[in-house]
Amino acid sequence: xxxxxMVPVDLAHLEVLEPSLQAVADLARHxxxxxxxxGVTSTAPSSVARSPEEYERKLEAFAQQxxxxxxxxxxxxxLSSADPVADLDDLLIQAIDDVGADLxxxxxxxxxxxxxxxxxxxxxxxxxxxxxxxxxxxSRS
Amino acid sequence: xxxxxxxxxxxxPEPSEGVPAPEGPANLIDTDYVIGQDNxxxxxxxxxxxxxxxxxxxxxxxxxxxxxxTLALQTEVEPLFNAMRxxxxxxxxxxFLLAGNIFVLLCLILVVSPLGKVRIGGMHxxxxxxxxxxxxMLFAAGMGIGLMFYGVSEPMSHFGSALGGTTVxxxxxxxxxPLGAAADDPAGAARLSMAATIYHWGLHPWAIYAVVALAxxxxxxxxxxxxxxxxxxxxxxxxRVWGWPGHIVDILAVFATLFGLATSLGIGASxxxxxxxxxxGVPESDATMVLLILGITAxxxxxxxxxxxxxxxxxxxxNMGLAVLLxxxxxxxxxxxxxxxxxxxxxxxxxxxxxxxxxxxxxEDANFSQGWTAFYWAWWISWSPFVxxxxxxxxxxxxxxxxxxxxxxxxxxVSVLWMTAxxxxxxxxxxxxxFEGVRDSALELQLFVMLGELPLTAITSFVGIxxxxxxFITSSDSGSLxxxxxxxxxxxxAPKPQRVFWAIIEGVIAIALLLGGGLTALQAxxxxxxxxxxxxxxxxxxxxxxxxxxxxxx
Numbered sequence: 001x002x003x004x005x006m007v008p009v010d011l012a013h014l015e016v017l018e019p020s021l022q023a024v025a026d027l028a029r030h031x032x033x034x035x036x037x038x039g040v041t042s043t044a045p046s047s048v049a050r051s052p053e054e055y056e057r058k059l060e061a062f063a064q065q066x067x068x069x070x071x072x073x074x075x076x077x078x079l080s081s082a083d084p085v086a087d088l089d090d091l092l093i094q095a096i097d098d099v100g101a102d103l104x105x106x107x108x109x110x111x112x113x114x115x116x117x118x119x120x121x122x123x124x125x126x127x128x129x130x131x132x133x134x135x136x137x138x139s140r141s
Numbered sequence: 142x143x144x145x146x147x148x149x150x151x152x153x154p155e156p157s158e159g160v161p162a163p164e165g166p167a168n169l170i171d172t173d174y175v176i177g178q179d180n181x182x183x184x185x186x187x188x189x190x191x192x193x194x195x196x197x198x199x200x201x202x203x204x205x206x207x208x209x210x211t212l213a214l215q216t217e218v219e220p221l222f223n224a225m226r227x228x229x230x231x232x233x234x235x236x237f238l239l240a241g242n243i244f245v246l247l248c249l250i251l252v253v254s255p256l257g258k259v260r261i262g263g264m265h266x267x268x269x270x271x272x273x274x275x276x277x278m279l280f281a282a283g284m285g286i287g288l289m290f291y292g293v294s295e296p297m298s299h300f301g302s303a304l305g306g307t308t309v310x311x312x313x314x315x316x317x318x319p320l321g322a323a324a325d326d327p328a329g330a331a332r333l334s335m336a337a338t339i340y341h342w343g344l345h346p347w348a349i350y351a352v353v354a355l356a357x358x359x360x361x362x363x364x365x366x367x368x369x370x371x372x373x374x375x376x377x378x379x380x381r382v383w384g385w386p387g388h389i390v391d392i393l394a395v396f397a398t399l400f401g402l403a404t405s406l407g408i409g410a411s412x413x414x415x416x417x418x419x420x421x422g423v424p425e426s427d428a429t430m431v432l433l434i435l436g437i438t439a440x441x442x443x444x445x446x447x448x449x450x451x452x453x454x455x456x457x458x459x460n461m462g463l464a465v466l467l468x469x470x471x472x473x474x475x476x477x478x479x480x481x482x483x484x485x486x487x488x489x490x491x492x493x494x495x496x497x498x499x500x501x502x503x504x505e506d507a508n509f510s511q512g513w514t515a516f517y518w519a520w521w522i523s524w525s526p527f528v529x530x531x532x533x534x535x536x537x538x539x540x541x542x543x544x545x546x547x548x549x550x551x552x553x554x555v556s557v558l559w560m561t562a563x564x565x566x567x568x569x570x571x572x573x574x575x576f577e578g579v580r581d582s583a584l585e586l587q588l589f590v591m592l593g594e595l596p597l598t599a600i601t602s603f604v605g606i607x608x609x610x611x612x613f614i615t616s617s618d619s620g621s622l623x624x625x626x627x628x629x630x631x632x633x634x635a636p637k638p639q640r641v642f643w644a645i646i647e648g649v650i651a652i653a654l655l656l657g658g659g660l661t662a663l664q665a666x667x668x669x670x671x672x673x674x675x676x677x678x679x680x681x682x683x684x685x686x687x688x689x690x691x692x693x694x695x
Contacts, residue, residue, distance in 0.1 A: 012634075042633045042634045043262065043266075043269060043362070043537050044361055044362065044367075044368040044534065044537075044631075044633045045176055045361055045362075045365045045366065045367055045368070045631070046176055046177075046632065046633070046634055047175060047176045047177035047178075047632060050169060050176075050365030051169075051263070051362075051365060081269070081450075082269040082270070082449050082450070082534060082535060082537065082633075083448040083449035083450060083622075083633065084633070084634045085448070085633075085634050085635070085636070085637055086446070086447060086448020086449065086450070086451065086452070086637070087448055087450060087451075117446070118446065118637055118638075
C-alpha cells in the first residue's frame with residue numbers, strides 16, 4: 001500500500017522521535033517500504049553540525065543505524081535554510097514531492113492552545129499535502 | 142562532496158570527530174565547543190525555550206536595571222549618560238575617526254586583493270537569497286530609517302552652518318560648519334554640505350557594518366563557530382571566547398542592540414506621530430504614540446513568526462520598491478537636471494573633501510568633527526553588532542568581493558543619489574525659490590515640508606509615513622532575531638517564542654520610557670557602547686585578515 005515512507009528527523013532531539021521511529025520500522029517492514037529520513041538544518045553552524053554537509057553525513061549515519069534495526073532500504077534527504085525554524089513546514093511539504101513519498105510519519109505533541117498562533121509542524125503538514133500523514137503522539141501514560 | 146574538498150581536508154589538523162569542510166574547500170577551526178552546550182533548554186513552560194544561561198540571564202537583569210534606574214532617577218541619570226556620550230565623542234573623536242578610516246581602507250583593499258575570491262560558506266556554497274532580496278535586506282537593516290529622517294535635514298543643516306561662516310570666541314570655533322565653512326557662497330556651501338552628509342552616510346558607515354558582518358560570516362560559515370559576536374575574538378582569545386570574555390562581548394552586544402532599537406522605536410514613534418499630526422491632523426498624544434509602537438510591534442511579531450524569508454525579506458523588498466518610487470518621483474518632479482548633474486558634482490565634492498573630513502588629528506572644526514562625525518561613528522558602531530550580525534546571516538554563498546561591493550560600494554552610491562535628490566531638492570527650494578519652510582521646520586518634519594512643495598503631496602507624504610513605519614518593523618524584526626541568536630548562544634534554530642519575547646520587550650521598553658521619560662538618556666547610553674565596540678571592530682579587522690588568509694581561494 002505504501003512504497004516510500006518519509007520520516008522528518010530532528011537530530012538535535014532524537015529522544016522525542018523514539019516512539020515514531022518504532023512505528024516507522026513496523027510500517028516499513030509490513031509494507032516492504034523504503035524509508036527516507038529527511039533532515040532540515042540551518043546554514044549557520046548548529047548544535048548538531050557545523051555545516052550542512054556535516055549534517056548530511058550524520059543523517060546518513062543515523063539512517064544506516066536504523067536500517068540495521070528494521071532491515072528495509074533507507075535513503076536520506078537534507079535541506080538547509082537560513083531560518084530553519086520558520087521555514088521547516090514549507091521545506092518538508094516540498095520534500096514530500098521531491099523524494100516521492102506516499103506516507104509521512106512524524107511525531108507531534110498533543111493539541112494545545114498555543115497551536116492557534118504557532119501550529120504544530122505535523123498538523124500544518126497534514127493540511128498541506130495530499131499524501132497520508134501519520135502523526136505519532138506521546139503515549140498517555 | 143567532490144574530490145577537491147577531500148584533498149583540501151587532508152591539509153587540516155584531524156578534528157576530533159572528523160568534521161568535514163563546509164560546501165567545498167574551506168578551513169574549519171578545530172574546537173571542541175559544541176554550539177548550545179552552555180544552554181538551558183526546557184519545554185516545561187508550555188512552550189520550548191533554549192537559551193544561553195549566563196548571557197540571557199545577565200542581559201535580562203542588566204536590561205531591567207537600566208530601565209528601572211532611568212525611569213526612577215530620570216533627572217540624575219540624564220545628565221550623567223549625556224555627559225558620558227559627550228565626553229567620548231569629544232575626547233576620543235580622533236579614535237573614532239581613525240578607526241573609521243582603518244575600516245574603509247581594509248574593505249577597499251580586500252575588494253581588489255586575491256582574498257576577495259574567498260566564498261562565504263565554502264567554495265561551493267550557494268546563496269540563500271536572490272540579489273534583490275539580499276540587497277533589500279542589507280539596505281533596510283543598514284540605514285533605511287536614517288535616510289528617511291536625515292535625507293533632507295542633514296544637508297540643510299550643514300548648508301545653513303557652512304553658509305553662516307566661521308565664528309570664533311576666545312580662540313575656539315563656536316560654529317558647527319564643516320571644515321573651513323563657505324561663508325556667503327551658496328554654491329560652495331551646497332557642495333560642502335553634500336560632501337559632509339555623504340561622508341556620514343557613505344563608505345564609512347557601510348565599512349563599519351561590513352567589517353562586523355564579514356568577520357562574523359567568515360568565522361561562522363567558513364570556520365564553523367557559532368553566529369554570535371564572541372566568535373570574532375577567536376583568533377585572539379582562542380578557546381577562552383567560550384568563557385567570560387566571550388559572555389561579556391555578547392552581553393554588550395545584546396545591550397547595545399536592545400537599547401538602540403527600543404530607544405529608536407520610542408523616538409521614532411514620537412517623530413512619526415508628529416508627521417501624522419502635520420499631515421492628517423491626527424492628535425499628537427501619548428495614545429497615538431503608544432498605538433504606533435503597539436502596531437509596529439504586532440506586525441513585527443507576525444513577520445518574525447513568518448521567518449527571515451517570508452517576513453523580513455518580503456517587507457524589505459516592498460520597502461525598497463516604495464523607496465525607489467519615492468526617489469524617482471523626487472528626481473523626476475523635482476529639479477531633475479540639478480539632481481542628475483548634482484550626483485556627479487557631489488560625488489566629486491565628497492572625493493575632494495574626504496581627506497580633510499576624515500582627518501582624525503588637528504581639526505579646527507571641533508563642533509562638526511566631534512558633535513557630528515564622532516557622534517555618528519559611535520552611533521553606527523553601536524548599531525554594528527545588530528546590523529552586522531543580520532547582514533552576516535543572510536550573506537552566505539557570496540564571495541568576499543561580491544559581499545563588499547554589495548555592502549560597501551553600492552549602498553554608498555545609493556546614499557549619494559538619495560542625499561542629492563532629497564537634500565539637493567530642499568537646498569534648491571531655499572536657494573533657487575527662496576522657500577524657507579524646510580529650513581524653519583522641525584527636523585522630523587523637514588522631509589514632509591520638502592515633499593509639500595512638490596505635486597501629489599498627499600500621496601508622497603503617505604508613502605513617506607509608510608516607509609518610516611515599515612523600516613521600523615523590519616528593524617524590530619531583524620533586531621529580535623539577532624538578540625535571540627546571541628542569547629541562545631549562537632543558535633539560529635532556537636524556538637520561536639523567544640524571538641517574540643524580545644520583540645515584545647523592545648516595545649515595552651519603548652512605551653515605558655516614552656511615557657516615563659528617559660528615551661534620549663538611554664539612547665545616549667546605547668551610543669556610548671560605540672567605544673567598546675570600536676575595539677571589537679578593530680579585533681574584527683585582524684580576524685578577517687587572519688581568517689581569510691587561511692581560506693582556499695581557487
